[in-house]
Amino acid sequence: MELGWLLRGWRTGIVTTPYPTRPDPPPQGFRGRPQLDGERCRIDDGCTVCVEVCLPRALRLETVPNGLDRRLVLDLLPCIMCGLCVQACPTGALHMQSDGELAVRSPQDAQTIVPLEMEVSSDGHI
Amino acid sequence: MSILDWARQVRLLHPNEWEVVLTPANLTTTVEALCANPRNHFTDMFGVEMGGERQLRLLFALDSEHGWLHLVVPVTGDSPHYTSLVEVCPATLWYEREVAEECGIIPSGHPGPLHLRLPDDWPEGVYPHGGGFSWQDKIPAVAPHPVELASAPDGIVDYPLGPVRSGVVESGHYLLRTAGEELVDMRLQLFYKHRGIEKRAEGCSLLHLPLIAERISGTSAFAHSLALCEAVERAAGIEAPPRARYLRTLFAELERLYNHHGYQADLCQATGLVVGQAQFDVLKERLLRLNARLAGHRYLFGLNVPGGLSRDLTDTERQVIDEELRFQRRTFTVLEELLFRSNSHIDRLERTGTLPPELALAWGAVGPVGRAAGVDRDLRRDHPYAAYAELDFAVPLETDGDALARARLRLEEVRQSFRLIDQILGSLPSSAVRVPPEACMVRPGVSALGWVESPRGEGVHWLSFGEQRQARRYRVRTGSFANWQTFPAAVPGHNILTDFPVIEQSFGLSFAGADR
Ligand code: SF4
Ligand code: SF4
Numbered sequence: 001m002e003l004g005w006l007l008r009g010w011r012t013g014i015v016t017t018p019y020p021t022r023p024d025p026p027p028q029g030f031r032g033r034p035q036l037d038g039e040r041c042r043i044d045d046g047c048t049v050c051v052e053v054c055l056p057r058a059l060r061l062e063t064v065p066n067g068l069d070r071r072l073v074l075d076l077l078p079c080i081m082c083g084l085c086v087q088a089c090p091t092g093a094l095h096m097q098s099d100g101e102l103a104v105r106s107p108q109d110a111q112t113i114v115p116l117e118m119e120v121s122s123d124g125h126i
Numbered sequence: 127m128s129i130l131d132w133a134r135q136v137r138l139l140h141p142n143e144w145e146v147v148l149t150p151a152n153l154t155t156t157v158e159a160l161c162a163n164p165r166n167h168f169t170d171m172f173g174v175e176m177g178g179e180r181q182l183r184l185l186f187a188l189d190s191e192h193g194w195l196h197l198v199v200p201v202t203g204d205s206p207h208y209t210s211l212v213e214v215c216p217a218t219l220w221y222e223r224e225v226a227e228e229c230g231i232i233p234s235g236h237p238g239p240l241h242l243r244l245p246d247d248w249p250e251g252v253y254p255h256g257g258g259f260s261w262q263d264k265i266p267a268v269a270p271h272p273v274e275l276a277s278a279p280d281g282i283v284d285y286p287l288g289p290v291r292s293g294v295v296e297s298g299h300y301l302l303r304t305a306g307e308e309l310v311d312m313r314l315q316l317f318y319k320h321r322g323i324e325k326r327a328e329g330c331s332l333l334h335l336p337l338i339a340e341r342i343s344g345t346s347a348f349a350h351s352l353a354l355c356e357a358v359e360r361a362a363g364i365e366a367p368p369r370a371r372y373l374r375t376l377f378a379e380l381e382r383l384y385n386h387h388g389y390q391a392d393l394c395q396a397t398g399l400v401v402g403q404a405q406f407d408v409l410k411e412r413l414l415r416l417n418a419r420l421a422g423h424r425y426l427f428g429l430n431v432p433g434g435l436s437r438d439l440t441d442t443e444r445q446v447i448d449e450e451l452r453f454q455r456r457t458f459t460v461l462e463e464l465l466f467r468s469n470s471h472i473d474r475l476e477r478t479g480t481l482p483p484e485l486a487l488a489w490g491a492v493g494p495v496g497r498a499a500g501v502d503r504d505l506r507r508d509h510p511y512a513a514y515a516e517l518d519f520a521v522p523l524e525t526d527g528d529a530l531a532r533a534r535l536r537l538e539e540v541r542q543s544f545r546l547i548d549q550i551l552g553s554l555p556s557s558a559v560r561v562p563p564e565a566c567m568v569r570p571g572v573s574a575l576g577w578v579e580s581p582r583g584e585g586v587h588w589l590s591f592g593e594q595r596q597a598r599r600y601r602v603r604t605g606s607f608a609n610w611q612t613f614p615a616a617v618p619g620h621n622i623l624t625d626f627p628v629i630e631q632s633f634g635l636s637f638a639g640a641d642r
Contacts (some may be wrong), residue, residue, distance in 0.1 A: 002470075004463075005402060006401070008405060055334045096422075
């Protein structure tokens, strides 16, 4: 082998990072994953803007197993980290985290759920 | 006389984009006449069904006119036929098979009318782009009906390779026919990664279309979303602001750079030059990290939007690019010199995997593969888009058509990309980077073409809109699709163990891009 390569390799030294022993955070502005803040979400007021812009249906309205209530679900498994929901949300309830560590232990861990409070009238009907 | 004078019913659709409507009976003579001029190039062929009417559509690049010509052939009946064009234009071979299986328009006299992209268990008579099929429809299950190939004659051994292989190689299957260690022939089975991307785009709004285009091939995400956005902008009759056009050029060249570094790294891996591989991978990784900083995504997803770009470049970022470019230039010069001093590497490339220039031209090879075999075409120069018309760069050309020519060509292209980026950073106009979304409005029923010289060759996107301004039909011809057709021609006569990996890497093709 051409000796120059050896020299070149030696001069370059180690360029791989010691991640995960030491953190190697992505740069600012990196689109890691969307995060949903239930406190700021206005789904109760009928807002479904994010559900409408999400192409892979990672944000969706679901019926709770009791068959009555509904909830907003952000599911990171189908999410493609496009950030369209963040741009569209009128209340700032969604934002993009620059975090690149996306592994979860179970599919449920990848979900954020905002329950939808139903107005219940005095006779018990919704 | 130019084809535009010759054809009487040519209609101008958009600047540099013409259309002529033909009957199946006069298609062959028209294609023959077009192919007689070496400056006209067959680019694409596909079927369309709109409002119950089926059309066979061909696209030619008219380099002398810097324009594009659509041939539109309306067809009728349950099983419409036309005379196969393979004899007058060999490059149509795969395209005709695709049209037949996806639209049910049959080429009479095709030399090998088999399925191309659809899997073995796809039911007969179900056409993804015909018969009102929707991507949400369930496909009835049928027993697989694989094609039985004739077994090898005595003394010849068929060696199957893939589709699952080591490393991060994409899925593709080669049937290598060998006599001892010598390759005598090969068969190619691609399309394991066919995801129906074009079909999925149907019904999508302008907001979502770039997301789809980016996923055709991750390593050409910016190129494909650019071609798509250019098509949308042409359909809307607008142009991206000057700053966006320059920045799009910048990102397109950054994409070319990291791809070309990755290419040299892969080629070094094929010849066993591990330090060279690591060195080029370092350059590539630095660019991916730069991309992440500039675009929020290592592969530049999410940047292109109809009407411009989703984000601007700050002055600090401009300096960061400038500094990185200086590092890249310095290192690249050293690495290039080392490559040419490494006989163990160069000898393996020389006269390996030769694609003869006449074959490259006849089979429509594009991009670096075509230019390494004397096909002097580059959409950036011949059909300028983004800001290329305002910038100064050369289009390198090689004529040997072997692996060495392909590697040398890409090295020179890297230098030209450096030049382009330098000019862009020095002359970046100040303006908005996006026209307001309400100004980017397509008329219902309009269609338009977008094109790009991606790192792997020309990508051409055709987009037609429906009444609700949603995509009605999306068609993508990638550089890899065009070049895969030429690949088997470069293989016979070589050694299966030592040469085949080099030939494969030297073409530098994408499976996902071809499969769509
Ligand atoms: S757009 Fe924002 S406020 Fe509206 S439902 Fe979604 S997260 Fe909640
Ligand atoms: S980032 Fe994109 S895919 Fe993910 S939830 Fe938001 S809109 Fe949906």
